[in-house]
Amino acid sequence: MTGPLRATRALVRLAAIRSNVQVVRRALAPPTRLWAVVKANAYGHGAVPVAMAALEAGADALAVALPEEGWELRRAGVGSRILVLGPILPEQAVSVVSADLDAIVFSPAVIAALARAGSNAGRPVRVHLKVDTGMGRVGARPEDVAALAERIAAEPALRWAGLMTHLADADHDEREWTRGQYQQLLAVVEALRRRGWSPPVHAANSAGALRFPGLQADGVRVGLALYGVAPWAGAPALEPALGLQSVVTMVKGVPAGFRVGYGHTYETPGPLTIATVAAGYADGVRRGLSNRGAAIVGGRRVPIVGRVSMDQLTLGVPPDVPVHVGDPVVLLGREGALEVSAQDWAAWLDTVPYEVLCGIAARVPRLYTPAGDASGRTTGLARPQM
Numbered sequence: 001m002t003g004p005l006r007a008t009r010a011l012v013r014l015a016a017i018r019s020n021v022q023v024v025r026r027a028l029a030p031p032t033r034l035w036a037v038v039k040a041n042a043y044g045h046g047a048v049p050v051a052m053a054a055l056e057a058g059a060d061a062l063a064v065a066l067p068e069e070g071w072e073l074r075r076a077g078v079g080s081r082i083l084v085l086g087p088i089l090p091e092q093a094v095s096v097v098s099a100d101l102d103a104i105v106f107s108p109a110v111i112a113a114l115a116r117a118g119s120n121a122g123r124p125v126r127v128h129l130k131v132d133t134g135m136g137r138v139g140a141r142p143e144d145v146a147a148l149a150e151r152i153a154a155e156p157a158l159r160w161a162g163l164m165t166h167l168a169d170a171d172h173d174e175r176e177w178t179r180g181q182y183q184q185l186l187a188v189v190e191a192l193r194r195r196g197w198s199p200p201v202h203a204a205n206s207a208g209a210l211r212f213p214g215l216q217a218d219g220v221r222v223g224l225a226l227y228g229v230a231p232w233a234g235a236p237a238l239e240p241a242l243g244l245q246s247v248v249t250m251v252k253g254v255p256a257g258f259r260v261g262y263g264h265t266y267e268t269p270g271p272l273t274i275a276t277v278a279a280g281y282a283d284g285v286r287r288g289l290s291n292r293g294a295a296i297v298g299g300r301r302v303p304i305v306g307r308v309s310m311d312q313l314t315l316g317v318p319p320d321v322p323v324h325v326g327d328p329v330v331l332l333g334r335e336g337a338l339e340v341s342a343q344d345w346a347a348w349l350d351t352v353p354y355e356v357l358c359g360i361a362a363r364v365p366r367l368y369t370p371a372g373d374a375s376g377r378t379t380g381l382a383r384p385q386m
Contacts, residue, residue: 008246008279010366011333012045014053016228016239021057023236024209024222032216034058035083035202037223038073039065044284044360045227045242048076049368054226055080063221067092070101083128083162085221087138093117102126102161106140111151111158118157127152128162129199133184134177135168142188149197162219163189163199170207170215171232178208182215207231229342229353240341243333244360246279248297248325249312260314261306266291268305273317275302277329280311284360285331288349289313296330296338298323332356 025034036059042050051062051073061081064070070082083102090113096103097117105111105127118125129148132139140148145163152160165185170178185203192198202219204212209220211232224231228240251273254260258268275297281287285308293304298321305316317323332340342353349356 006278006363006365007249008244008283008364010044010360010364011243011245012049012366012368013239013241013243014049014368016241017045017050017053017226018057020226020228020238020241021054021059023238024206024220024225025058027210027213027236028216028220029213033060033200033202033219035061035063035219035221036226037063037085037221039063039069039085039223040358041069041362043223043227043354043357045357046366046368047072048078049366050226050241051076051078051080060219063223067095067099067101071095071099074099081126083221094121097121097123097125102128104128104130104138104164105152106130106132106138106148108148108151111148111155115155115157118155123157124159125157126159126161128164128202129160131163131165131185131188133165133181135166135181137166139165142184145188146191146195149192149195153197160197160199163192163201165203167203167205167208167215170205170211178212178215182212205231207235210235224354227357229357240333242342242357242360244279244284244331244364245333246277246283246329246331248275248323248327248329249278250276251323251325253319260316261290262309263307265307266305266316268316271319272305273319273321273323274305275315275317275323275327275329277313277315277331278311279329279331280309280313282310282361283364285313286345286349286359289345292348293345294340296335296340297321297327299335299338301338301340 036054038047038051041047063083063085065086067084090109093113094117114125130139152158167178200218204215204220206222206225208215228238253273256268256270260266279285287308289304290307294301300321302315302317304313306314342356345356346353
């Protein structure tokens, strides 16, 4: 049985996704390949609709974090190349090969497992050798790359599709560290070329691709910019693609000295209207926004007062602002000249916009609209993804 759609919903503008892909595409020097990163359910926006929109707009291929995410796209009919950015275990090799996914490698065990799986399936497996040039997570040290390259070259079932690294601080670094990482990668490239190997090279994320054009190499892997969040203060103009909206469920006028919410962490300084909203931390409106965040209601940006609860939060609305049960509340997004952005949430929460967007809970339905603003003040909302 299908009930009525929840009052709290995320509204995703696929037109913004397409526009952002085109902004990035224009910044790339041909024939640089654009990998659209749609991991983590496309940063909370919905992997399948976003992947299709990105490919339609000019992305060359997709990237995910997990083989399971690649399988989701394949089941939806996505036929482009899909790179699994996260490390895979040897026992996941068959899954990678069965879905025709590109994989990163940095260990002999995974190289061997992918070669066996590819040989058994009668299908070549595209692998990207990852080099750790200073991120410190996964990847081979530069001095180990030549031996791993020999192993790849010795396996008939493997196709060496890329040499890659990941930039640790391209969004903040003033050049020295980021360029140092890239110089390390270029030294590896040169050493491999002397041995007769010239795989395509990719290193840049959103900030790297847009802020350091010389680092674009043969491909870039763009995530945050795809969703309309500037990867650094001087980035090209991008369109935020996601709005989070709810509704007012109760309105009450209260006097000065009225205490609100769990723990009574907020006391009204004067007469105030308390508007209760049908969203809470189980929806991704983090508890850390208590007495710190803001939302838009009644044409005003007003504070979140009291503690955010699991399923509800409360706003402190000035008495002269008309607000009624059923009024829309913009938690993330725009209404006219007003905006509450993912960057705002990140500042209030002392985190990054990535975590804000990925944190919108699965129980919040995603609605897709090809036009209109991200606050959800549009017509023709369509395609809920539950």
